[in-house]
Amino acid sequence: MLPELSEEQVRHRIARRIALDLEDGSFVNLGIGIPTLVSDYLPEGTTLLLQTENGAIGAGPKPEVDDWRFIGAGGRCVTLIPGASCVASDMSFGMIRGGHLDATVLGALEVDQEGNLANWWIPGRMVPGMGGAMDLVCGAKRVYVATSHMDKRGRPKLLKKCSLPLTAVGAVDVVVSEFAVVRRINGRMTLCELAPEVSLEQLLEHTDMELELAKTIEPMLGV
Numbered sequence: 001m002l003p004e005l006s007e008e009q010v011r012h013r014i015a016r017r018i019a020l021d022l023e024d025g026s027f028v029n030l031g032i033g034i035p036t037l038v039s040d041y042l043p044e045g046t047t048l049l050l051q052t053e054n055g056a057i058g059a060g061p062k063p064e065v066d067d068w069r070f071i072g073a074g075g076r077c078v079t080l081i082p083g084a085s086c087v088a089s090d091m092s093f094g095m096i097r098g099g100h101l102d103a104t105v106l107g108a109l110e111v112d113q114e115g116n117l118a119n120w121w122i123p124g125r126m127v128p129g130m131g132g133a134m135d136l137v138c139g140a141k142r143v144y145v146a147t148s149h150m151d152k153r154g155r156p157k158l159l160k161k162c163s164l165p166l167t168a169v170g171a172v173d174v175v176v177s178e179f180a181v182v183r184r185i186n187g188r189m190t191l192c193e194l195a196p197e198v199s200l201e202q203l204l205e206h207t208d209m210e211l212e213l214a215k216t217i218e219p220m221l222g223v
Contacts, residue, residue: 001202002149002150002179002198002202002203002206003197003198005178009178010148010178011034011037012037012041013178013195013222013223014034014146014147014148014176014177014178015034015035015037015038015040015041015146016041016222017176017181017220017221017222017223018035018038018105018144018146018176019038019039019040019041019042019043019046019222020041020043020221020222021144021174021176021181022038022042022046022048022103023102024045024046024047024048025047025048025049026048026049026102026103027048027049027051027100027101027102027103028048028049028050028051028101028102028103028104028105029050029051029052029053029096029101029103029104029105029136029140030050030052030059030072030104030105031053031073031074031104031105031106031107031133031136032073032074032107033074033107033146034107034146034147035105035106035107035144035146036062036072036074036076038105038146039059039060039061039062039078040061040062041222042061051092051095051096051101052072052073052078052092053072053073053089053092053093053096053131053132053136054071054072054073054089054092055086055087055088055089055091055092056070056072056078056080056084056085056086057084057085057086057087057092057095058080058081058083058084058085059072059078059079059080059081059084060078060079060080060081060084061078061079062076062077062078062079063077063078063079070086073132093132093135096132096135096136096139096140097135097138097139098139099139099141100139101136101139101140101141102140102141102142103140103141103142103143103144104136104137104139104140104142104143104144105144105145105146106119106133106136106137106143106144106145106146107119107145107146107147108145108146108147108157108175109121109122109151109157109164110157110159110162110163110164111145111147111157111158111159111162111172111175111209112158112159112160112161112162112209113159113160113161113188113189113209113210113211114161114169114170115169115170115171115172115173115184115187115189116161116162116166116168116169116170116171116172117137117143117145117162117166117167117168117171117172118162118163118164118165118166118167119133119145119167120133120165120167121164121165122164133167133168134167134168137167137168137171137172138168138171142173142174143168143171143172143173143174144173144174144175144176145172145174145175145176146176147175147176147177148177148178149177149178149179149180149203149206149207150206156206156207156208156209157177158175158177158182158189158207158208158209158211159208159209160208160209160210172184175189178195179194179195179198179203179220180193180194180195180198180203180207180220181193181220181221182209182211185212185214188212189209189210189211189212190211190212190213190214191203191211191212191213191214191217192214192217192218193217193218193219193220193221194217194218194219194220195219195220195223196219196220196223200213200217
């Protein structure tokens with residue numbers, strides 16, 4: 001069995017680890033859910049230009065007091081850093097589709113060993129569509145997936161092959177769960193970091209994806 005962590009522990013651990021991975025000065029989109037928390041954990045001295053799908057360029061962390069004039073795509077209030085702009089949706093998606101984003105951080109329902117991503121359709125639920133995710137995974141130079149290692153039924157989310165409709169094919173560069181950091185290296189999903197409270201055997205037992213193992217598997221940063 002994998003160690004049990006609360007939902008809040010899972011969410012914030014993943015966000016903190018991704019925040020440590022983003023390069024200073026990058027232009028980054030943060031998607032709905034766990035990715036929105038990344039802005040709360042940027043290391044001191046790291047400055048990112050954060051973009052929201054709905055048109056905030058220069059979004060900051062969640063304010064101490066909610067101001068509903070300024071919200072991200074997921075409905076979470078954001079602050080605006082000095083020099084920030086609020087632009088129309090067509091300009092926002094022009095930046096995304098035009099390849100101007102250095103990175104995007106998205107949630108996932110499934111990721112497979114070919115770097116395929118499924119993150120929008122849950123069987124039995126009415127959904128409007130995949131939204132901007134299809135643009136983000138194609139337009140960003142680097143795609144991070146922020147996801148719990150298992151779903152709510154205790155099934156692996158890192159799979160040999162996605163079973164749900166795909167958002168993108170071969171687009172995922174990095175997967176960060178509460179227990180591991182997996183990077184796509186030379187076309188192979190490679191286990192690079194492991195949380196201290198979980199063994200390699202435990203992780204592999206709860207991962208359907210066939211993982212390449214890095215020569216040195218480092219302790220997971222930020223844990």
